[in-house]
Amino acid sequence: MIKIKKNKLLIDQHDKNGFWGKFGGNFIPETLKKPVEDLAILFEKLRKDKKFIRERDYYFKNWVGSPTPFVKLENLTAHLGGAQIWAKVVSEANGGAHKIYNATVHSLIAKRAGKKYIVGDTGAGYAGKMLSMAAKKFGLKCKIFMGAKDIKRQKPNCDAMRKNGAEIVPVYTGSQTLVDAVSECMRYWVSNCLTTSMCVGSTVGPNIFVKICGWSTSQISRELILQIKEEFGEIPKKLKLINCVGGGSSSFGFWNEFMHYNKKQIEFIGVEAGGPKKSKRHAAPLTYGSKIGILHGAAQYVNQNTDGQIEETESISAGLDYPGVSPLHCFLKDVKRARYTAATDEEALKAYQLVTKYENLNPSLEPSHAFAEAIKIAPKLSKDTIIIVNSCGDAQKDRDILRKRLGK
Amino acid sequence: MTISPISLAFEKSKKERRPALLTYTVAGDNTKKKSLEILNSISNYADICEIGFPHNTPIADGGQIQTASYRAIKNGIKMRDVFQIVKEFKKNKNAKPVILMGYYNMICQYGQNKFLKKCKQVGVNGLIVVDLPWPDNINFAKKCRKNSISFVQLLSPTTSKARMKKIISNSHDMLYYISMLSTTGEKLKVSPRNILKNYVKIKKIIKNRKKNLVIGFGITSKNISSFKSSDGCVVGSEICKKISKSIKNRQNPVTNVSNMVKSLKSKIA
Numbered sequence: 001m002i003k004i005k006k007n008k009l010l011i012d013q014h015d016k017n018g019f020w021g022k023f024g025g026n027f028i029p030e031t032l033k034k035p036v037e038d039l040a041i042l043f044e045k046l047r048k049d050k051k052f053i054r055e056r057d058y059y060f061k062n063w064v065g066s067p068t069p070f071v072k073l074e075n076l077t078a079h080l081g082g083a084q085i086w087a088k089v090v091s092e093a094n095g096g097a098h099k100i101y102n103a104t105v106h107s108l109i110a111k112r113a114g115k116k117y118i119v120g121d122t123g124a125g126y127a128g129k130m131l132s133m134a135a136k137k138f139g140l141k142c143k144i145f146m147g148a149k150d151i152k153r154q155k156p157n158c159d160a161m162r163k164n165g166a167e168i169v170p171v172y173t174g175s176q177t178l179v180d181a182v183s184e185c186m187r188y189w190v191s192n193c194l195t196t197s198m199c200v201g202s203t204v205g206p207n208i209f210v211k212i213c214g215w216s217t218s219q220i221s222r223e224l225i226l227q228i229k230e231e232f233g234e235i236p237k238k239l240k241l242i243n244c245v246g247g248g249s250s251s252f253g254f255w256n257e258f259m260h261y262n263k264k265q266i267e268f269i270g271v272e273a274g275g276p277k278k279s280k281r282h283a284a285p286l287t288y289g290s291k292i293g294i295l296h297g298a299a300q301y302v303n304q305n306t307d308g309q310i311e312e313t314e315s316i317s318a319g320l321d322y323p324g325v326s327p328l329h330c331f332l333k334d335v336k337r338a339r340y341t342a343a344t345d346e347e348a349l350k351a352y353q354l355v356t357k358y359e360n361l362n363p364s365l366e367p368s369h370a371f372a373e374a375i376k377i378a379p380k381l382s383k384d385t386i387i388i389v390n391s392c393g394d395a396q397k398d399r400d401i402l403r404k405r406l407g408k
Numbered sequence: 409m410t411i412s413p414i415s416l417a418f419e420k421s422k423k424e425r426r427p428a429l430l431t432y433t434v435a436g437d438n439t440k441k442k443s444l445e446i447l448n449s450i451s452n453y454a455d456i457c458e459i460g461f462p463h464n465t466p467i468a469d470g471g472q473i474q475t476a477s478y479r480a481i482k483n484g485i486k487m488r489d490v491f492q493i494v495k496e497f498k499k500n501k502n503a504k505p506v507i508l509m510g511y512y513n514m515i516c517q518y519g520q521n522k523f524l525k526k527c528k529q530v531g532v533n534g535l536i537v538v539d540l541p542w543p544d545n546i547n548f549a550k551k552c553r554k555n556s557i558s559f560v561q562l563l564s565p566t567t568s569k570a571r572m573k574k575i576i577s578n579s580h581d582m583l584y585y586i587s588m589l590s591t592t593g594e595k596l597k598v599s600p601r602n603i604l605k606n607y608v609k610i611k612k613i614i615k616n617r618k619k620n621l622v623i624g625f626g627i628t629s630k631n632i633s634s635f636k637s638s639d640g641c642v643v644g645s646e647i648c649k650k651i652s653k654s655i656k657n658r659q660n661p662v663t664n665v666s667n668m669v670k671s672l673k674s675k676i677a
């Protein structure tokens with residue numbers, strides 16, 4: 001039985017082939033072997049480099065905005081009448097979502113590598129928007145790959161990318177969503193790896209991309225653990241950390257610092273996208289027991305047919321609309337450190353309505369999935385249970401969908 | 409040890425003082441029947457037939473092969489159909505050695521051992537797995553050898569010399585040099601002269617004259633004659649594109665592709 005080791009970060013608990021248990025690895029074309037290895041060597045060097053860490057912390061503090069607020073949702077708590085509900089308002093970070101951490105770190109690394117160009121994938125448009133911001137800040141030219149369907153449904157973020165001078169490359173293959181954007185971005189990198197850095201937008205892809213992204217978003221829990229200690233004087237006896245899971249970067253970063261606590265004390269709950277209630281399609285490979293397969297260079301639980309073709313997903317949330325999931329989460333599921341469940345489109349919309357009715361908070365459709373689970377379980381829990389939801393994105397980008405679905 | 413059909417194909421082309429011609433088509437493109445007919449007809453000119461088993465998330469293929477793959481998948485092609493096509497093709501007396509090419513997930517889902525057994529059964533002679541680079545392919549390559557299937561290792565312009573040596577020592581009777589940093593189907597962005605310079609360097613590292621090194625990516629009717637000095641040339645995207653065009657113009661892809669391969673052959677003969 002594989003277990004989480006106590007003395008090491010989870011991102012470093014892979015074997016020499018890049019696997020966390022059965023998950024991860026480097027299933028990449030030969031051409032990418034060298035660029036991926038170069039990136040891994042550079043990253044390992046930089047994370048030990050005090051100057052680099054100072055630089056990262058400087059930009060996190062002064063540019064991203066750290067720490068993001070940690071607030072009690074008094075009204076929602078009172079309304080539900082059970083556990084206390086709190087939010088880590090990561091959407092207050094510069095740009096409006098957690099994707100800024102990974103984008104900043106990748107851009108800093110690209111500068112160190114002497115690259116002039118950076119490319120990235122995006123679904124909800126946040127990863128793309130943040131990469132365009134960071135690229136502009138650090139003087140890199142930026143290209144974003146995005147599914148044509150997502151370009152339509154996440155227009156505000158596309159506008160932001162263009163304003164930052166990034167080029168958006170529409171992807172028309174397959175389902176025209178995130179999965180196709182990541183494929184196209186990787187293909188572009190195969191052809192341009194000598195001059196160009198690639199930023200994978202979540203904790204997915206070949207091993208090193210999972211690591212860099214997880215390392216970057218861990219800023220969320222680094223802040224949170226201090227905020228919790230300040231608020232409660234200690235780590236509460238019953239704590240639940242609820243986060244939506246698409247690729248898994250916000251959830252991993254939200255949980256990382258709490259990894260070694262007993263799960264009876266600190267429970268991790270990941271909420272995947274269950275898709276429309278009436279549809280068989282979903283984006284919840286962990287919840288619905290998808291088989292292990294290979295997607296975008298890594299072994300993971302992934303929605304696929306018996307032949308191994310990746311299946312199309314469906315979700316109201318572009319950010320969660322992905323058939324696979326981070327190897328880190330597959331691992332956390334298998335060792336039973338985290339529990340995974342799904343919320344439907346309708347549940348997420350309802351949660352959005354309830355949260356915005358009671359609180360001065362505007363969570364995007366992704367964290368609305370996490371709120372749906374919080375709303376479901378809170379009434380059944382004791383008042384000394386603390387639920388914290390990572391409100392990792394702002395709903396500004398979803399205004400068209402919300403207007404259409406809720407008449408807002 | 410008996411000599412493999414792939415090695416024999418190279419020996420034959422060497423005797424004729426020309427590189428081997430390797431074609432790439434997607435199994436089931438645009439239908440099961442048509443793709444078999446295409447294989448049968450191009451067998452008159454090609455030396456080795458690479459047959460792609462289509463995957464819908466191909467991270468190393470450009471537009472032409474993606475289009476061909478999606479077309480085949482849309483037409484309902486399953487792994488068992490791919491094997492069926494190979495089996496039928498191999499009944500043809502004139503059939504050439506077959507190298508199946510694709511992505512590792514398809515093999516995993518079929519089951520590695522079951523996949524290899526089936527390959528052997530239907531007459532597959534070699535395998536290229538695009539996203540299973542060395543050293544991750546060591547075990548799989550061993551299993552291939554046990555089943556008398558050549559596992560084709562890939563080399564790229566980014567492959568370091570030290571790595572190359574290790575890959576070569578793990579290789580069987582054929583290796584594949586990716587001509588440039590590119591997905592399949594891009595225009596040749598490096599001059600044939602520079603590609604051949606690298607090629608010669610690699611041949612020197614390989615030493616063993618029984619290990620054949622083919623060049624692929626970006627090779628078309630326009631430039632194939634520049635690669636006459638190589639052991640073999642692979643043409644894929646141009647053929648897939650021809651199929652797309654034929655369908656669009658309501659022409660018979662079989663004749664069009666067959667003519668194209670005939671002309672390719674004449675350019676290196």
Ligand SMILES: Cc1ncc(COP(=O)(O)O)c(C=O)c1O
Binds near residue numbers: 320
């Ligand atoms: C606001 C927001 N939350 C969550 C996600 C899902 O990604 P991940 O699971 O990597 O956090 C996205 C992805 O685009 C997003 O934009």
